[in-house]
Amino acid sequence: MKKATRTLLQGLLLTCLSAGALAASMDASNQEGINAGRAADGTTSANPNSYFENYSADAPQRALYGDPTQTSTNIDVKGQTELSESDLGQTARESYVNNPADTLSYDSDMMKYSDEIRENANAITGVNGSQCVAQELNKTTYTTHRCEMANNLTQACTRKATIVTTGSxxxxxxxxxxxxxxxxxxxxxxxxxxxxxxxxxxxxxxxxxxxxxxxxxxxxxxxxxxxxxxxxxxxxxxxxxxxxxxxxxxxxxxxxxxxxxxxxxxxxxxxxxxxxxxxxxxxxxxxxxxxxxxxxxxxxTVVPTLQWTSSCPADMGDAVKMSEVCSDPGGTRSVTVGGKAYSLYSDCWGYTTQWNIFEDDTNTCQAYINDPNCSEGTRTCTQKIGNLCVYSKLTYQCAHTVKSTGYICGSEFYCSDGSCSAMQAGQNQNFEAAVSQLAALAAAGKDFAGMDPNSVTAFTGKAMACRKSAAGFSNCCKSGGWGQDVGLAHCNTEEKEIGTGKEKKLVVKVGSYCSKKVLGVCLQKKEGYCVFDSKLARIVQEQGRRDQLGISFGSGESPDCRGIKVAELQGIKFDHIDFSDFYDDLNSNIKLPDQDALNQRITSDIRNSLKSGD
Structure with missing residues (x-):
């Protein structure tokens, strides 16, 4: 018998033996089940301790269930309370609010160029045998940008009535x-x-x-x-x-x-x-x-009464009560004690209250979020309510790609348009950043010119406040919509000025505070801002004074929008400041020379140079 045939037969035999063993095992299991069913004789007595670890017949949750006639329970309120107060519930909410999901964009240049490299791998490495192959060269550099983003935080609380009895x-x-x-x-x-x-x-x-x-x-x-x-x-x-x-x-x-x-x-x-x-x-x-x-x-001696249980934490801080609705309609309900039913009537058996704990639509990161070539770098929480982060500073890293064409001949690359030398320098020659730094210094110089450097300051702002978070009241601290939203018509002049400043990126938020409180409940909040005359002033104040020098803007109730002193200005590292918000203004004001006039001037200069050389 040939070796291959012998091996095949051995495999088939093992398969048959395995199948037979499996069938025998299944038959035994089936017979075991039949015998167990017969032994039960129609009755069973399960012992939960044999199935569940740490089983207790007297668990605390047992109090939430009375008997089959019970129609009133606060189990849903207990659940909401656990979510808002227990360690596990707090961890779940913190994770949801403080850790947004990471995103990866397949539209980014990096992903696209990676695909191009993969698709042209043979040409790049010369595997296909061609002597010289036309190829595009990409050079990517990165810039870092800073921004701020707020997260609105609301709390839906419930108050539920249950019938409790005293006596017996x-x-x-x-x-x-x-x-x-x-x-x-x-x-x-x-x-x-x-x-x-x-x-x-x-x-x-x-x-x-x-x-x-x-x-x-x-x-x-x-x-x-x-x-x-x-x-x-x-x-x-x-x-x-x-x-x-x-x-x-x-x-x-x-x-x-x-x-x-x-x-x-x-x-x-x-x-x-x-x-x-x-x-x-x-x-x-x-x-x-x-x-x-x-x-x-x-x-x-049984006396039935209504007991109200709230799912909210005891201390809501300066949360603003926005609305309250009856979520469990009224009527007559009963509980049974000792075989006797006791009934009570309530206009409403449960209320749901919406509380605004933190409201802010600040988001200077949106441009970077929308850009597929930008990715989040770091996130630092600057304001918390409890363990939940409501205001963060972020850095984004954005890729900038420069293209050039050339030829791969063996292991050498030859540039065809002369732009490869700039790419090989390995530096990002950021004209906008350099001009922005010069513009900031020039603006400061105008404030200091001819004045006593010990008494004068630069980039001074104005303290302002706006109303927000009040029931039945439109938020006058919005960052947009001031030209279209009719709900903002009742906002005052100062609030409109803040809104316009937000749209033009001229403001720095300092903080919020409760401006109206009755019986310990905050009815309205206000936000304090520093409003500046230009983007440059805001950028230098925010990233230079606050972030680098650590000089606070005060509190929301009393913003400190003073200017920067000469000695303080000297301590600011302008090359560490992100002037991205200023680039649009810079580019829109750049006036390029007329090409024809430029050519004529160059021709004239050449001619004059030739004449002088005669």
Whole structure:
């Protein structure tokens, strides 16, 4: 037998053995399940401890569930509270707010050029055998930019009503006394008088005693005549000053139930006369008919009340209450305690309140976010509320690519347009940055010119404030829309000036503060700003004074927008300042010379030079 055939047969045999073993294992498992089902015999008794680690039948969450008749629970409120107050909930919210997802753009030049390199790998390395191959050369440099971005932070809180009870329902021993003398009798036929006694409380009565007494003479048993009385289906005939056992089956009586007692004086036919005399004697208390029955009664001290539970943390700081709506409509609801239902009515069983904890639309990073050639570098949180970051400083790194064409001949590259030398220098000759630095120094020089350097300052701003975050009120601190948003029409002149300054990138936000508070609740916030006359002033103040020199702008309630002193200006490193926001203004004001005039001037200079050389 050939070796290949032997190997194939061995493989098939192993496969069959494996399949047989698998089938045997499945049959055994199947039989095990059948045997377990038969052994159960229709009943099962699971032990949770054998399935779950750290199982507890008395977990704290058990308090959220009463019984199958319970219709009121605050489990959703507890969930919201855990999200806002527990360590796990705080971690989840912090992660969501403070750590935005990273983005990777396939539209960036770097990704595109990487694909080009991959697609032209053979040409670049000369694998295809061509002597010289036309090729495009790309040179990428990077610039770093600084920006700021705020995150709005809101909190939806709930207030939920649940029915809670105090007191209890308990059984206690007492007596039900049916006393004819305690009520007014009603005349019936055949000499009977009926006394209707109202049961004062509910309970279960059982056999007791009866008494027909004549208190004025306890030893007198009357003449030959006697009395008959009927109570609860029992008839007793006896003479005066006697008592006995009153035997009945145990039965339930309810509060307000009427039990009738009838009594007659057996007078050999003169029933009417005997009835009138007996009524008078019972009314005066000279004759007492009394039935005393032991009773097991239920004492109910349960009092239902509404309890409101809030999911918000106890301290919301200067959060502004924006709105509150009824999220759980009103009506009558019940809870069952000791088998008895207790009902209460509420106009609303739950409210949802929207709180504005932090509102700010500052975002000077959007241009870099939208640019596929820019990526986020660092993120530093500059303002937190609790553990949540609401204001950050960011740096972005942006790629700038210069292209040149040439030829690859073997291992050498030959530039075809003469631009390769600038690319090989390895430096980014940023004309805009250099001119911006000179413009900033020139602007400062104008402020200092002819003045005492110890008393004069440059790039002075103006402190302003705007209203924001108030229920039913349009935000007058918006960064845009001042020419279109009709909701901003009621904002004052100062607020409009701040809004215009934001659109032109002339402002620095200093901070916010509560400007109107009632009973500990903030009803309106304000934001304080420093507004400058130019972008250069704002950039130097923000990145030079604040970020490099560490000189604060004060507080939102009292902004410090003073100018920069000469000594302070000397300490600012202008080459570390990002003037990107100024580039648009710079480029729009650059006036390039007329090409024809430039050519004529060059020609004239050449001619003059040649003449002078004769």
């Amino acid at each position: 329902r308990e059984t206690y021993s007492t007596k039900l006394v049916l006393n004819a003398g305690s009520v007014t009798g009603k005349r019936m036929s055949d000499g009977w008088v009926q006394y209707d006694v109202t049961v004062p409380e509910s309970g279960t009565v059982s056999s007791g005693t009866w008494e027909l007494l004549y208190p004025r003479s306890s030893s007198w048993h009357g003449d030959r005549l006697d009395y008959s009385f009927q109570v609860m289906g029992k008839t007793v005939r006896t003479k005066i000053n006697n008592s006995g056992t009153f035997s009945i089956t145990s039965q339930q009586v309810e509060a307000g139930q009427v039990i009738s007692m009838r009594i007659r004086y057996n007078t050999d036919g003169h029933y009417d006369e005997g009835r009138e005399g007996m009524i008078q004697l019972i009314t005066k208390g000279w004759i007492v008919l009394r039935i005393t029955l032991p009773m097991e009664a239920v004492r109910d």
